[in-house]
Amino acid sequence: MNGWQHRHIIDLASFSSEDYAAVLELAERFRSLPVTGARKLPALQGRLVATLFFEPSTRTRSSFELAAKRLSADVMSFSPSSSSLSKGESVLDTARTYVAMGADVLVVRHRSTAVPEQLARDLDAAGERTVVLNGGDGLHSHPSQGLLDLFTLARHFAPDHPSPEALQGKRIAIVGDILHSRVARSNLWALTACGADVVLCGPPSLLPDDFSAFVESPPPGQSFDPVAQRGTIRVERKLERALPGVDAVMTLRLQKERMGQQLLTSLSRYHRDYGLSHDRLKLCGQLVPVLHPGPVNRGVEMTSALLDDLSICLVEEQVRNGVPTRMALLYLMAAAESAAEPSLVSRSS
C-alpha cells in the first residue's frame, strides 16, 4: 500500500483518488475473506486499538471494535458515564491515559468538531506514535461512514469490481438534514472525488444554499485539493425536482439533538415533504437503492415498509460493509506506520 500519506484520518477533504481506490480495494478483499475465529488476520497482532466515544454510538463503535478484532488487535473501549470524565478529567487527559497504556490507534468520537484534530496535533507535538481516527466529530466529519457508503454504492453499481470509477457520472441524491450531518459532509467529499454528481434536497432551515459550493475550496489548514476534477453539487428544495434521473438516494436522520433551535414545525410535515416511500421513489424514474447511515427514525425519514424492504433499502448492507471498510482503514494506518506491511495471511492458512 505504498503511497498512503495519512498518519491520522480526520477528514476526507484530504483524500486523493488513489486513497479512495486503496480503501475500496482493501475493503473488498476483507469483505470476501473469511476472517472470523481461527481465521482472523494477524495484521494488527500486538497492536492496541482504543475506541473513545464521548458521544453515543451503536454501529460505528461496534463496527470499529469488530474490525480491529478481525485484524487480531487488542481492543479497549471507553464509555463516558463510567469514566473519570464524570470526575472532571478533560477529554485530552482521558485520551492521553490510553496513549500511556500503549494505544496504537485512538478512534475518537466527540460532539465538538475540533477534538480529534486537536488530539492528533497534541500527539504529534509530543512525539507520540499513536494515531487518531475520527469516529465522528460534531457536524464536521465522519470519514469511515463516508467511505463505507462509497463502498456500498460502488458494490451496488459494480459488484465485480467496486472501485471509485463505479461512481463516475452517477447522480446521487442526499435528502434531509444536511446542515447537521457530518455524514453528508464526508459523503460530499467522497462522492464528488469519484466523479459522482450530488443533488442535495431539503428545506432552507436544514440545507443552506451555500452547500452547492461545499467542495469548491479545501477546508482551513489544507493548502490544496488533491482531487483534480470533482463531480458537481446541486441544491433542490423539492423531491419532485431532486429525484428524477438519480441512480441512488441517501436519506439522513433528523439530528434533533444537534439542532440549537426549533427548526422544524413538525415531524409529520417533514415526512410529508421529504419522507421516502415506495411511491415517492417512482419519481426517480427507475428502481434505485436507498441508503441511510442509521439510526433511522421510522416513519420520519422513510416509511417502515421501505426500511424493511431489503431489495431496495441498503441500510443493512451499509452496516455489513462498515466492518471491512474500517479494517481497511486500520490496516492502512498500521502499514503506514511500520516499515514492513502488516501480514494479510490468515493464521490458519
Ligand code: NCD
Ligand atoms: C451518524 C452519526 O453519528 O453521525 N450515525 C452513524 O455513525 N451511523 C448519523 C446519525 O447520528 O444520524
